[in-house]
Amino acid sequence: MTLMLHAGANPLDYDDLRQLEAPEATATHVPIPHHRLVDAVRHTLGFYGHAVEEEHHGVTPDGMRYFGVLSLKSSYGDYTDTVGLRNSHDKTFPIGISFGSRVFVCDNLAFIADHVVRRKHTANAKRDLPGLVGELIEPLADQREAQHRVMTRYRTTTLTQDAADHAVMELYRADVITVTRIGAVMDRWENPPHDWGVKTAWRLFNCVTHALEGRIAEQPVLTERLHQVIEATCVHRPPPDSVGRLLSQE
Structure with missing residues (x-):
């Protein structure tokens, strides 16, 4: 797992994450509860046949910024693929979803992975979130297969x-x-x-x-x-x- 919390965020489990409330929406800013982002990604991963084996979450003390990493069970060997998540309620950064063999999610705002989707917190983003997640995860099986071929080449x-x-x-x-x-x-x-x-x-x-x-x-x-x-x-x-x-x- 690659979730680094060294700039003020604290780790917490999913149940505690669910207890955090999102601020009221305005005409231009529609916060999405952190756990809703996790739920959407988890659900879509499951729909496309990917199993979450491990997960880690972190939020800043005020609950405004969230960082998370989901580890996917691999049928290929002794390594895993990861999905990185990022969300904020204070307009610090947009919704972020990433996939890669080397996802790096950090509370100092670094967000690096092979494939990244970002979307501002608007009414459209809330409406479009399931589709955005689906667009990222649908090709995931092919990407994981490609990574497996690379690792197999290394091994042989x-x-x-x-x-x-x-x-x-x-x-x-x-x-x-x-x-x-x-x-x-x-x-x-x-x-x-x-x-x-x-x-x-x-x-x-x-x-x-x-x-x-x-x-x-x-x-x-x-x-x-x-x-x-x-x-x-x-x-x-x-x-x-x-x-x-x-x-x-x-």
């Missing part, structure tokens, strides 16, 4: 030591890892703290995310760069002596 791409070394250097060049993190990644590559299987692109991917767990959360764009390097590694593997040349040039 065995890496030589030269290929792994080359990928780590590319991660450094892409500013995914710093010089001081190279050792941490390689240590996990040789002695993984979890069972990530044999030396494949999947194992390297997990080595990097494990070594950068805090930094990945604070800078989600790193995940995109990480995927780009791992994807390139799966397609193009360097000749045996190329890594030595690369290292001698640094």
Whole structure:
């Protein structure tokens, strides 16, 4: 799950979320209760066959701003997809719904994911909310299948030591890892703290995310760069002596 509350919001469960009241509507601003947004997304996910396995919610002390993340049960393996939610009653930001393999929802107003829908709090937004949610979730099955193909490619791409070394250097060049993190990644590559299987692109991917767990959360764009390097590694593997040349040039 990727819900970071470090700018004033507090975690709460769904039952407590239901107890929060929305302000009265005006001619130009029609607040939608936070739990109604959660209900709409949950219902639509279920309609399209997605099961919510875990959820986390947070609100600011005044109850005006809401942040949430729903984790979806996966039939593909040991990872999950997530849906991020955001809502406000004080016009701070519009309704937000996002999906991605790396959803990041934060109470400092960061809101990053693969697919994002935002809509201002108007009478039309309240009326159109079910349709908006449906438009986002209807293609979700295809998106999850595409992600599964990526993960399968990682799992089935065995890496030589030269290929792994080359990928780590590319991660450094892409500013995914710093010089001081190279050792941490390689240590996990040789002695993984979890069972990530044999030396494949999947194992390297997990080595990097494990070594950068805090930094990945604070800078989600790193995940995109990480995927780009791992994807390139799966397609193009360097000749045996190329890594030595690369290292001698640094």
